Amino acid sequence: MPANSLPSKIGVIIFPGFHLLDYAGPLDALNILSADHPLTLCTIAATLDPVPTQNSLQDKQGSQFSQSIVPTHTFDNAPDDLEVLLLPGGIGSRGPESDKWMKPQVEYLKRLDLSGKGSIKWVLTVCTGSEILARTGLLDGRRATTNKRAFGDVKAKHPNVEWVAKARWVVDGNIWTSSGISAGIDVTFAWIAEVFGEETAQYVADRSEYERNVDAGNDRYAERWGTV
Amino acid sequence: MPANSLPSKIGVIIFPGFHLLDYAGPLDALNILSADHPLTLCTIAATLDPVPTQNSLQDKQGSQFSQSIVPTHTFDNAPDDLEVLLLPGGIGSRGPESDKWMKPQVEYLKRLDLSGKGSIKWVLTVCTGSEILARTGLLDGRRATTNKRAFGDVKAKHPNVEWVAKARWVVDGNIWTSSGISAGIDVTFAWIAEVFGEETAQYVADRSEYERNVDAGNDRYAERWGTV
Numbered sequence: 001m002p003a004n005s006l007p008s009k010i011g012v013i014i015f016p017g018f019h020l021l022d023y024a025g026p027l028d029a030l031n032i033l034s035a036d037h038p039l040t041l042c043t044i045a046a047t048l049d050p051v052p053t054q055n056s057l058q059d060k061q062g063s064q065f066s067q068s069i070v071p072t073h074t075f076d077n078a079p080d081d082l083e084v085l086l087l088p089g090g091i092g093s094r095g096p097e098s099d100k101w102m103k104p105q106v107e108y109l110k111r112l113d114l115s116g117k118g119s120i121k122w123v124l125t126v127c128t129g130s131e132i133l134a135r136t137g138l139l140d141g142r143r144a145t146t147n148k149r150a151f152g153d154v155k156a157k158h159p160n161v162e163w164v165a166k167a168r169w170v171v172d173g174n175i176w177t178s179s180g181i182s183a184g185i186d187v188t189f190a191w192i193a194e195v196f197g198e199e200t201a202q203y204v205a206d207r208s209e210y211e212r213n214v215d216a217g218n219d220r221y222a223e224r225w226g227t228v
Numbered sequence: 229m230p231a232n233s234l235p236s237k238i239g240v241i242i243f244p245g246f247h248l249l250d251y252a253g254p255l256d257a258l259n260i261l262s263a264d265h266p267l268t269l270c271t272i273a274a275t276l277d278p279v280p281t282q283n284s285l286q287d288k289q290g291s292q293f294s295q296s297i298v299p300t301h302t303f304d305n306a307p308d309d310l311e312v313l314l315l316p317g318g319i320g321s322r323g324p325e326s327d328k329w330m331k332p333q334v335e336y337l338k339r340l341d342l343s344g345k346g347s348i349k350w351v352l353t354v355c356t357g358s359e360i361l362a363r364t365g366l367l368d369g370r371r372a373t374t375n376k377r378a379f380g381d382v383k384a385k386h387p388n389v390e391w392v393a394k395a396r397w398v399v400d401g402n403i404w405t406s407s408g409i410s411a412g413i414d415v416t417f418a419w420i421a422e423v424f425g426e427e428t429a430q431y432v433a434d435r436s437e438y439e440r441n442v443d444a445g446n447d448r449y450a451e452r453w454g455t456v
Contacts, residue, residue, distance in 0.1 A: 010293075020259055021436065024252030027295060028409070031248055031281065034291035041293040050278070050298045053259065063262035065238075065269040067255060068298040070278045148437065180437035181256070208249065209376065209408035209449045211441065221437045 006196060007083035007121060011042040011073075015105055017055040017092015020067050022126040025185035026086055032204045033192060044078045045071035046104045055091035075108035081119050085112070088184070089128030089147065099135075106135045114138055116174030123175050124191060126184030130177040134158040143172040147180035148225040166222035168213050179219060186213045234424060235311035235349060239270045239301075243333055245283040245320015248295050250354040253413035254314055260432045261420060272306045273299035274332040283319035303336040309347050313340070316412070317356030317375065327363075334363045342366055344402030351403050352419060354412030358405040362386040371400040375408035376453040394450035396441055407447060414441045 010030060014023060030039060045051050054066035073079070093102050109132070114123050125133055127147045131154045133139055140160040145167045147154070155163045164170050169178040169187035178187035189212050193201035205212050222228045238258060242251060258267060273279050282294035301307070321330050337360070342351050353361055358374045359382045361367055368388040373395045375382070383391045392398050397406040397415035406415035417440050421429035433440050450456045 019256070020252050021256035024248050024256070024295070028247070028249035028252070031286075031293060031295075034293040035283075035285035035289055038290040039293045040291065041295075043295070055263075057263035058259075061263055062266040063268065065259060065262040065267045067252070067259075067269075067271070070296040070298060149435065180435075182436050182438040206449065206452050207377065207408070208410050210410035211439070211448070213439065220439070221434065224434050 006037060008038055009040050009042070009079065009082050010084045010086065011044055011078060011082040012086040012088070013044045013105055013108070014051045014069055014071065014088065015045065015090075015092055015102065016052055017090050018051065018053060018088050019090035019127060019181060020053045021181050022088030022090060022129060022184050023069070025182060026124065026126060026188040029185065029188045029192060029204055029208065032207045033196065033200070036200075037196065042073050042078060042082065043069065043071045044073045044075065044108075047071070047074055053090070056095065057091055075104055078108075083119060083121050085114070085120050085123045087123065087125040087129035087133055089126060089131065093128055093132050094150070102132060102135070105132060109133065109136045121174060122191065124187060125177045126187070127178070127180045128154065130154070131157065133175075133177075134161050139175070142175065143170050144175065144177040145170045145179050146177065148219070148221040148227050149180060151225065151227040165227040166219045167216055168219045169216050171216070179221060185210065190214070190216065234265060236266055237268050237270070237307065237310050238312045238314065239272055239306060239310040240314040240316070241272045241333055241336070242279045242297055242299065242316065243273065243318075243320055243330065244280055245318050246279065246281060246316050247318035247355055247409060248281045249409050250316030250318060250357060250412050251297070253410060254352065254354060254416040257413065257416045257420060257432055257436065260435045261424065261428070264428075265424065270301050270306060270310065271297065271299045272301045272303065275299070275302055281318070284323065285319055303332055306336075311347060311349050313342070313348050313351045315351065315353040315357035315361055317354060317359065321356055321360050322378070330360060330363070333360060337361065337364045349402060350419065352415060353405045354415070355406070355408045356382065358382070359385065361403075362389050367403070370403065371398050372403065372405040373398045373407050374405065376447070376449040376455050377408060379453065379455040393455040394447045395444055396447045397444050399444070407449060413438065418442070418444065
């Protein structure tokens with residue numbers, strides 16, 4: 001891809017109870033990349049209030065162990081020229097009440113053109129971020145993966161998606177979905193390799209001192225969590 | 229270690245230009261752990277203003293690619309009963325002007341009892357977080373490691389520290405220092421294994437779908453960045 005057509009405007013959507021590493025793993029690879037390529041990040045949420053990672057499992061345990069991220073945009077004023085959209089998952093998007101909590105995000109996603117033919121050329125999901133995306137119907141009939149511990153629940157909720165039980169990540173057209181939490185780092189490096197080139201991807205990984213999993217089918221956690 | 233003496237109060241120090249994954253890698257392992265063990269996190273900075281990751285390399289490239297974290301405490305009101313202290317590094321702590329910028333953090337660190345005999349039983353550093361710690365003199369005569377790309381600079385600045393050129397992480401008494409960025413995840417799992425037990429550490433890693441490097445001496449990046 002010629003340098004002048006490389007993507008530069010990246011959006012990430014966060015919500016209360018998002019999973020920190022789903023967000024930070026991909027963004028940190030892009031942080032390092034942004035020292036060599038001009039990139040802009042929009043952090044999008046329902047309001048501009050800081051968004052906490054604290055979740056119901058921590059509440060139940062008596063843990064007060066939260067990280068709060070400040071959004072730069074809301075669903076109402078996010079720029080319409082984003083080129084890449086990143087969707088982390090997390091406990092906050094799960095459970096019986098989550099349809100209500102996640103409604104603003106799902107409505108925002110439905111308003112966007114995620115076909116790959118509009119401004120947004122790529123969508124990357126991490127962990128149960130693919131479950132959020134599936135609520136829009138966009139994944140129906142398409143191949144995707146998700147967190148392996150949550151796999152059964154996600155599959156039952158969205159039976160029209162071709163969920164891949166054993167995959168570190170899955171590419172279906174312009175939609176890149178990855179497995180649980182840390183898999184978001186690998187899918188991001190795979191995406192950087194595809195778009196910015198393998199040499200750039202490996203350079204960024206070496207800067208991060210990160211040992212990539214470069215094989216989308218290499219997924220030990222499918223067995224570990226009983227999805228296969 | 230009996231359950232009732234397991235540590236629960238964890239502090240992390242952030243500063244403008246801290247490196248996101250240095251912070252998020254360790255904290256995310258602890259996020260997952262905090263669903264099964266009661267943990268409390270204090271995020272400490274010079275003021276309560278959100279702390280951005282944006283750094284000078286991104287500025288130079290024209291990238292606006294920042295994540296902002298909201299602190300919970302300042303150096304003046306941080307609790308005095310922390311048991312674990314986590315120190316991320318990052319570009320913001322480097323360069324000729326950094327002695328001025330980092331002064332509040334270094335003065336705070338100097339006020340603390342980091343000997344392991346006070347409330348704080350463990351200090352974990354990631355990447356150039358060890359360089360910040362070295363400014364207090366605490367690492368003089370002790371073994372430590374740091375980011376491998378920055379190794380030469382860090383060693384030249386703090387010649388009295390026994391810097392280990394090839395190590396994913398180094399344990400010297402109560403001080404656990406790790407190599408660049410992603411190495412912070414491995415040192416955190418090693419620390420969880422030591423304190424909470426190997427079974428717990430592996431369970432958390434499996435939840436995170438993270439492939440641990442469990443060998444502190446396994447460090448490909450020493451060769452990659454020419455420290456050996």
